[in-house]
Amino acid sequence: QTVVTQEPSFSVSPGGTVTLTCGLSSGSVSTSYYPSWYQQTPGQAPRTLIYSTNTRSSGVPDRFSGSILGNKAALTITGAQADDESDYYCVLYMGSGILVFGGGTKLTVL
């Protein structure tokens, strides 16, 4: 069974830039997996940030961007702010209607 992998944790300084990645236990992530990214703060529902690799969802600031870097999907936050401190999840479309979440990355801004 293919596992979607994410860094368990990451830290960034206020105003800094951070790139979180989303990979596969076997194989490479390409645009054909249509990666999407979601942000979740504790006790809240997830919020959609990015879909189809690099399309920002409505109302999402352009500090958030998505891409493919090497063999992984990537979420880059430029000019990190305190309220970006959240858990970030990627989702890959595996075909045949199947979606799979990564394990999530806990981002600390300090």
Next chain:
Amino acid sequence: QVQLVQSGAEVKKPGASVKVSCKASGYTFTSYGISWVRQAPGQGLEWMGWISAYNGNTNYAQKLQGRVTMTTDTSTSTAYMELRSLRSDDTAVYYCARLVVVVAATPPYYYYYMDVWGKGTTVTVSS
């Protein structure tokens, strides 16, 4: 505005069933699907499956096959998720999310993503 309103918290005994509702408003219900996602305490998000509100087609995560049923009532723009034979590890917050289906020019020719989320329903399974 687009909104998904979920039913209230539930406490169930092991072996029982639970049915969570998700009422949609602010958009044409049958033009989208509804996906269900759960999150156990302190854990990550887990995709459970989705249902097309257009034709009722479903797609369930393999680990839940046989225990989960997703349905919709288009007359009330409401989606339902029923989970049977509950176990303690089904204790979680259950979220519904609007599922967008997009036609693509290249294989796999369709893709999906979730764009609007409900606030979640806490289901506790305890004896």
